[in-house]
Amino acid sequence: MRIVLTFVLALLSACQRAPAPAMSEADRPGFGGDFTLTTQDNQPFHLADVRGRPVVLFFGYTSCPDMCPMTMSRITGAISRAGAKPSDVVTLFVSVDPKRDTPAVLKQYVASFKTPPIALTGTDEEIRRVAAEYHASYELVPSATPNYLVNHTTAIFLIDRRGRLRQYFAFDEKPESLADALRSLLDEKG
Amino acid sequence: MLRRDSSPLLVVVSMLSMAGTALVAGGCGKAEDRGRQLYAERGCAVCHGAGGRGDGPSAGRLDIPPRDFANVRAYRHGSSQHDIAASIREGSGPRGAMPPFRDLTDEQASDIAAWIVSLQRPPAGGPP
Numbered sequence: 261m262r263i264v265l266t267f268v269l270a271l272l273s274a275c276q277r278a279p280a281p282a283m284s285e286a287d288r289p290g291f292g293g294d295f296t297l298t299t300q301d302n303q304p305f306h307l308a309d310v311r312g313r314p315v316v317l318f319f320g321y322t323s324c325p326d327m328c329p330m331t332m333s334r335i336t337g338a339i340s341r342a343g344a345k346p347s348d349v350v351t352l353f354v355s356v357d358p359k360r361d362t363p364a365v366l367k368q369y370v371a372s373f374k375t376p377p378i379a380l381t382g383t384d385e386e387i388r389r390v391a392a393e394y395h396a397s398y399e400l401v402p403s404a405t406p407n408y409l410v411n412h413t414t415a416i417f418l419i420d421r422r423g424r425l426r427q428y429f430a431f432d433e434k435p436e437s438l439a440d441a442l443r444s445l446l447d448e449k450g
Numbered sequence: 451m452l453r454r455d456s457s458p459l460l461v462v463v464s465m466l467s468m469a470g471t472a473l474v475a476g477g478c479g480k481a482e483d484r485g486r487q488l489y490a491e492r493g494c495a496v497c498h499g500a501g502g503r504g505d506g507p508s509a510g511r512l513d514i515p516p517r518d519f520a521n522v523r524a525y526r527h528g529s530s531q532h533d534i535a536a537s538i539r540e541g542s543g544p545r546g547a548m549p550p551f552r553d554l555t556d557e558q559a560s561d562i563a564a565w566i567v568s569l570q571r572p573p574a575g576g577p578p
Contacts (some may be wrong), residue, residue, distance in 0.1 A: 283547035321497070323511035328547035333492040334553040340491070360511070361572075372495035407513050435553045 292417070295390040297354065297380035300366035301319075305380055309422055310350045315419035315443040319358025319412050321357035321394045322369040322379075323324045327414045334438065335416060336375065341439035344446055346375035355380045356398035356412045358387050394425070420445050451562045485565030488558055492551075502569045519569040529570060534563035 299305045307315070315337050319326035334355070339349050353363035353370075358381045361369075366379035381387070391398060391413070398412035414431035418441055427441055459531075489495065497512065501506040502519035509515050515526035527537045538559040541550035551559070 323508045325512050325514075325547075329493065329496060330549050330551060332496075332552070333551055336491050336493065337553050372500065372506060373493045374490040405513065407511050413496070432552070445454060 275370045287340050289428065289444075290349060291393065291395055292419065293393050293421060295386075295393060297382040297386060298363060300370050300379045300381075301322060301365050304364040307419070310378075312421050313348065313350050314421055314442060315350045315352055315423075315440070317352045317354065317394070317417040317419060318396065319354050319356050319391060319394075319413065320414075321355050321410050321412070322361050323357070323407065324410070327412075327431055331416060332373070332377070332413060334431065334433070334435060335377075336373070337435050338438035338442055339375075340440040340441055342434055342446065344442065348446060349442060351375075351377035353377045354387070354390060355379065355381045356387060356396075357400075358382060358384060358390065358412050365369075388407065418442065418445060481561045481564040483565075484558075484566050485561035485563065488554075488562050489565055492554075494562070502566060516548075519566050520571045521535050521573070522570050522571055529567075531560065531563045531567045535559040538562055 261287065294307045295305060296306045318328075318331055318335065320331065322328075336350055337345060339351070342348070342349075346364075353366075354365065359380075361381050363381060366381060370376035370379050382390070394417055396413035398410055401409040401411055403409065415428045416431060416433065416438065417428045418426050421425045426445065429438055429441070489498075490500075493508050494577040496508050497504075497506045497516045498519070499516075500507065504516040506516065517526075522529045525533070527533055527542050535556070536559075537548060538551050539554060539556065540552075542548035554562070
């Protein structure tokens with residue numbers, strides 16, 4: 261009986277998570293900021309619209325054959341690993357290929373995720389401005405086929421509940437590190 | 451409702467039930483079902499399509515289009531659960547093909563592979 265109870269309690273306690281290490285505000289990058297773009301529903305989106313929730317921001321494009329699928333998988337995995345409900349965290353996918361990634365294309369793209377990210381596009385100038393704000397870069401790779409590639413910054417940006425860029429990670433960061441950072445932001449008050 | 455004089459056995463059964471629920475929420479259950487869930491969560495459908503037919507919204511813009519998982523003859527790196535899991539974790543080759551999803555654990559890749567295997571259909575006309 262005692263063995264069974266010990267076993268049961270061990271199983272239950274295994275489901276509880278240790279608190280995440282706090283993320284230092286002093287170490288936050290000195291760039292980032294608000295921006296306005298257009299969603300997959302062709303509606304204006306302001307970063308301030310999602311104030312109060314942590315944000316994961318990524319620059320990519322929907323026909324990316326490698327980095328973007330890998331990174332989006334990593335982001336969704338980290339949100340799950342952080343123990344957050346998908347609605348607790350906002351995932352923003354900013355297209356660096358606005359010519360092909362129209363709102364209609366983005367709408368199909370986000371529908372492929374169980375918890376759809378918010379996909380954003382804009383004019384060339386708008387995208388360039390947001391990328392510059394986050395020190396991100398991108399360039400089209402000339403191609404003989406219509407399936408051209410876009411080289412782009414692959415960092416994953418974490419923005420806190422107050423809209424401030426707090427940390428960024430390489431796309432291949434360990435899922436547990438990303439999850440820890442997310443939990444730290446989730447633990448902070450707005 | 452448990453009465454004060456409930457038997458110890460009943461208490462244990464209740465607690466095991468709670469533990470079971472917690473474990474299921476944490477990812478227990480049938481591999482195929484877990485795999486289907488992961489496939490949907492991780493955005494595999496962007497390229498492979500919601501039903502694994504190779505018809506995701508981005509499929510038409512890839513130089514090497516994804517295969518229809520139903521067609522076992524279309525698999526270039528083996529169609530067994532083990533082979534598919536290896537392709538998921540390690541990728542399937544040159545640029546434009548399946549990239550490696552090393553953020554997934556071996557178990558998660560195996561679960562997704564189990565779901566993909568469940569989509570396979572015998573080749574038309576019988577075995578070669």
